[in-house]
Amino acid sequence: MKIQVNKGGKKGRGLAPYIILSPYLLHLLLFVLFPIVFSVVLAFHKWNIISPMEYVGLDNIQRLFQDRLFWKSVLNTLKFLIVHIPLQIVIALALAYFLNEKILMRGFFRATFFLPVVISGVVVTMVWQQLYGLETGLLNRALIALHLPRVEWLSNPYMAMISIAVMATWKNVGLYVILFLTGLQTVPRSYYEAAEVEGASAWQQFRYITLPAINPTLFMVAVLSTIGGFSLFIEPYIMTDGGPLNSTLSAMLYIYKQAFGYYQMGYSATLGLFFALLIMSVVAVQKLVIEKES
Amino acid sequence: MASIRFEQVSKRYGKVTAVAQADFEVKDKEFMVLVGPSGCGKSTLLRMIAGLEDISEGGLFIGGERVNDLPPKDRDIAIVFQNYALYPHMTVYDNLAFGLKIRGLKKEAIREKVLEAARILEIEALLDRKPKAMSGGQLQRVAIGRAIVRSPKVFLFDEPLSNLDAKLRGQMRLEIARLHKKLQTTVVYVTHDQVEAMTLGDRIAVMQQGIIQQIDTPQNLYRRPANRFVAGFIGSPPMNFIPGAINQSSQGFVFEDDSLTYAFPLPASAAWEPHTGRRVEMGLRPEHFSARPPQDGLPYASFEVEVQHIERLGHESFAFAQWGKYALAARLSADEDLEPPCRITLWASLDKMHFFDLESGRAVG
Ligand SMILES: Nc1ncnc2c1ncn2[C@@H]1O[C@H](COP(=O)(O)OP(=O)(O)O)[C@@H](O)[C@H]1O
Numbered sequence: 082m083k084i085q086v087n088k089g090g091k092k093g094r095g096l097a098p099y100i101i102l103s104p105y106l107l108h109l110l111l112f113v114l115f116p117i118v119f120s121v122v123l124a125f126h127k128w129n130i131i132s133p134m135e136y137v138g139l140d141n142i143q144r145l146f147q148d149r150l151f152w153k154s155v156l157n158t159l160k161f162l163i164v165h166i167p168l169q170i171v172i173a174l175a176l177a178y179f180l181n182e183k184i185l186m187r188g189f190f191r192a193t194f195f196l197p198v199v200i201s202g203v204v205v206t207m208v209w210q211q212l213y214g215l216e217t218g219l220l221n222r223a224l225i226a227l228h229l230p231r232v233e234w235l236s237n238p239y240m241a242m243i244s245i246a247v248m249a250t251w252k253n254v255g256l257y258v259i260l261f262l263t264g265l266q267t268v269p270r271s272y273y274e275a276a277e278v279e280g281a282s283a284w285q286q287f288r289y290i291t292l293p294a295i296n297p298t299l300f301m302v303a304v305l306s307t308i309g310g311f312s313l314f315i316e317p318y319i320m321t322d323g324g325p326l327n328s329t330l331s332a333m334l335y336i337y338k339q340a341f342g343y344y345q346m347g348y349s350a351t352l353g354l355f356f357a358l359l360i361m362s363v364v365a366v367q368k369l370v371i372e373k374e375s
Numbered sequence: 376m377a378s379i380r381f382e383q384v385s386k387r388y389g390k391v392t393a394v395a396q397a398d399f400e401v402k403d404k405e406f407m408v409l410v411g412p413s414g415c416g417k418s419t420l421l422r423m424i425a426g427l428e429d430i431s432e433g434g435l436f437i438g439g440e441r442v443n444d445l446p447p448k449d450r451d452i453a454i455v456f457q458n459y460a461l462y463p464h465m466t467v468y469d470n471l472a473f474g475l476k477i478r479g480l481k482k483e484a485i486r487e488k489v490l491e492a493a494r495i496l497e498i499e500a501l502l503d504r505k506p507k508a509m510s511g512g513q514l515q516r517v518a519i520g521r522a523i524v525r526s527p528k529v530f531l532f533d534e535p536l537s538n539l540d541a542k543l544r545g546q547m548r549l550e551i552a553r554l555h556k557k558l559q560t561t562v563v564y565v566t567h568d569q570v571e572a573m574t575l576g577d578r579i580a581v582m583q584q585g586i587i588q589q590i591d592t593p594q595n596l597y598r599r600p601a602n603r604f605v606a607g608f609i610g611s612p613p614m615n616f617i618p619g620a621i622n623q624s625s626q627g628f629v630f631e632d633d634s635l636t637y638a639f640p641l642p643a644s645a646a647w648e649p650h651t652g653r654r655v656e657m658g659l660r661p662e663h664f665s666a667r668p669p670q671d672g673l674p675y676a677s678f679e680v681e682v683q684h685i686e687r688l689g690h691e692s693f694a695f696a697q698w699g700k701y702a703l704a705a706r707l708s709a710d711e712d713l714e715p716p717c718r719i720t721l722w723a724s725l726d727k728m729h730f731f732d733l734e735s736g737r738a739v740g
Pocket residue numbers: 388391392393411412413414415416417418419420
């Protein structure tokens with residue numbers, strides 16, 4: 082028997098789909114495809130915006146591998162991720178867990194935790210800069226009031242990136258709370274009731290029922306926050322400008338500085354492409370792990 | 376010993392009373408079915424036994440011990456849910472072993488118990504499978520397996536068969552009955568399906584709007600329904616009802632229908648006396664009609680009806696007919712050859728008639 086496949090009726094639709102899609106296609110062309118192609122071209126050139134481009138072959142790539150500061154910025158970004166991602170996942174999951182219970186003013190809390198997500202990153206960073214202030218910051222004043230030593234939140238090179246990671250977690254956690262809440266709500270009540278009758282404690286119910294059930298959400302959150310974390314920029318840009326001692330110089334911030342601080346457009350493009358490849362390979366590994374798990 | 380005793384147990388959700396003053400006992404090893412229409416409070420009653428719902432009022436006793444404040448795990452009960460509630464990420468083996476593992480049993484002891492339960496339910500071949508890869512009937516068996524593996528004192532079932540197709544439902548019904556005979560455990564079984572209730576229950580509690588209407592054996596519920604609700608709920612197609620009044624005539628007590636067109640003599644009894652002049656409904660089951668006059672010599676009544684529709688089931692037929700202004704259903708033997716519409720006479724013994732007070736619904740006579 083022959084099976085007829087409907088090819089979507091190509092005939093007769095004409096240009097209509099393309100016209101409807103055109104605003105998006107235009108955007109894609111101007112702001113996604115063109116920059117990618119242009120940065121590939123740039124990667125083989127030297128260009129300071131003002132003078133004409135100069136072809137330099139693989140010089141930029143060679144320079145990248147010898148650029149210690151770039152590798153430090155990559156390492157800084159990884160440090161940030163190591164603090165940020167677990168913190169984000171644990172806090173988001175804990176909040177989601179409690180917001181899923183029948184607690185007072187649940188709707189209010191759900192909205193409140195989401196609020197920082199929609200506030201501008203610049204505003205959030207400026208507020209936290211005040212909180213982290215060495216002498217007058219709210220945190221240190223609280224510590225002093227409790228007769229504890231104050232903390233150099235942003236001026237200690239070991240502390241600064243951790244402080245930024247905490248702030249970034251505060252800012253983004255609401256989004257992941259929502260994702261986890263959605264995951265939690267797909268678990269039928271009767272699973273927990275059956276477990277309760279069997280004698281499982283709250284922790285055992287979480288460990289053996291909730292956690293496996295929200296596994297897909299867990300991985301989605303991990304991937305999203307990895308991608309988000311790699312693009313760390315606004316926070317160190319505003320708070321520390323990469324200092325002290327380049328300890329908060331994230332890869333994105335370094336790439337930005339190469340372009341708009343030193344006008345090394347070609348080199349900056351090279352770094353950008355390389356970093357994009359790095360992110361893609363990390364996400365590809367995560368994807369492999371997810372597919373293996375499920 | 377695992378009897379379950381309700382002493383004036385009520386459950387309220389805010390203003391809604393889900394269960395009102397339940398007061399009865401499920402005997403040790405008894406198979407008790409709670410039946411009633413959706414929303415009547417069956418699940419709530421069951422979940423109070425499990426400890427999944429708090430008791431608003433009254434006392435609940437399992438094996439003589441008051442359990443109102445005992446957490447579910449300490450009540451030594453197992454519950455089978457309508458959606459089975461099997462954990463999708465665990466194999467059947469792990470699902471069965473879960474409760475034992477939680478309770479800290481040794482690996483070998485767990486294995487022994489799981490295999491035993493699997494053997495009883497004939498699901499040994501499924502032990503390595505995950506729930507996703509199983510049919511409804513298999514899931515049902517596994518869910519029951521998880522309940523029996525701990526050998527609890529009491530089994531609770533909440534509409535366990537309602538996700539199965541009719542044929543499988545029939546099979547599983549038999550299986551559950553067989554299992555009860557074998558395990559000799561107290562069972563409380565919730566269903567909205569009266570066939571399940573009648574076939575499974577040692578006794579049946581019929582519920583409506585949070586109130587238990589009658590508790591009795593299937594036979595007695597059928598023969599002597601305590602009120603109009605129970606009479607209409609048990610039996611399919613449901614009992615026919617004809618409104619009228621009990622009056623006294625020169626021949627003794629009679630039932631006269633509202634239009635005063637018909638009057639049936641009632642069996643001579645003093646029991647009618649207090650109901651004389653009161654509005655009642657006469658109830659008569661479809662299966663108590665016959666297309667021929669009864670040959671047993673008992674007094675009977677006849678109904679000239681207009682048959683409008685016939686459902687032929689092969690071994691029997693149901694006639695849907697008009698009698699004056701009342702619609703009647705009657706079961707007829709399969710060899711009655713009728714071509715509706717047609718006029719026939721239906722016959723019924725007087726002693727098959729039930730009477731219910733119109734106001735209170737209570738059975739009279
Ligand atoms: N958690 C709850 N909150 C409020 N009302 C409830 C709750 N659970 C059940 N009810 C109400 O109690 C009544 C009985 O419900 P239920 O026991 O589930 O009925 P059944 O199992 O007989 O269908 C219904 O009116 C239902 O709406």
